[in-house]
Amino acid sequence: MKIGIVSDSHGSMGAVEAMLAHPAAKGVAVWLHAGDFAPDADALARLAGVPVYCVAGNGDWPSPRVKDEELVALAGHRILLAHGHTYGVQYGRERFAKAARQAGADIAVYGHTHCAENCMMDGVLVLNPGSVARPRDAMEGSFMTMELTEGNAPGVQLIRFEPR
Numbered sequence: 001m002k003i004g005i006v007s008d009s010h011g012s013m014g015a016v017e018a019m020l021a022h023p024a025a026k027g028v029a030v031w032l033h034a035g036d037f038a039p040d041a042d043a044l045a046r047l048a049g050v051p052v053y054c055v056a057g058n059g060d061w062p063s064p065r066v067k068d069e070e071l072v073a074l075a076g077h078r079i080l081l082a083h084g085h086t087y088g089v090q091y092g093r094e095r096f097a098k099a100a101r102q103a104g105a106d107i108a109v110y111g112h113t114h115c116a117e118n119c120m121m122d123g124v125l126v127l128n129p130g131s132v133a134r135p136r137d138a139m140e141g142s143f144m145t146m147e148l149t150e151g152n153a154p155g156v157q158l159i160r161f162e163p164r
Contacts, residue, residue, distance in 0.1 A: 001148045007057075007129050008114050036058065036083060055082055055083055056068055076149070080103050
């Protein structure tokens with residue numbers, strides 16, 4: 001199963017559309033949106049025509065329909081999805097990785113820092129796709145794709161592209 005991972009779109013539908021036009025976005029069955037801004041996830045679902053799991057970021061208005069974090073089960077894996085600001089990810093990801101492990105997740109996805117990351121922490125794959133619209137670690141926007149199959153390690157790819 002091909003999963004798309006995006007974060008920190010900040011209302012830039014041009015960046016979301018450019019991401020969806022990228023060849024790496026073809027065949028994505030489910031998108032994970034790690035917040036800032038949650039309404040962009042609704043537009044992503046309409047444009048991509050596939051399910052989108054979304055969490056609220058520090059730039060989102062409180063809403064009873066958008067949670068601060070989600071535990072998503074896909075293809076035999078459990079993914080903790082959060083924006084990361086409530087875990088202080090800008091100071092380190094240890095608390096977030098620990099929360100994922102305690103929730104029984106083998107993958108933890110966050111945003112907030114606008115910097116891409118792919119690392120293992122205490123047996124949890126910790127991923128940040130960077131920002132699709134306002135990157136801080138490169139000149140291009142970024143997102144990730146992840147191939148998930150039950151019983152196998154995830155295959156993750158970081159994609160950088162020119163946002164509109």
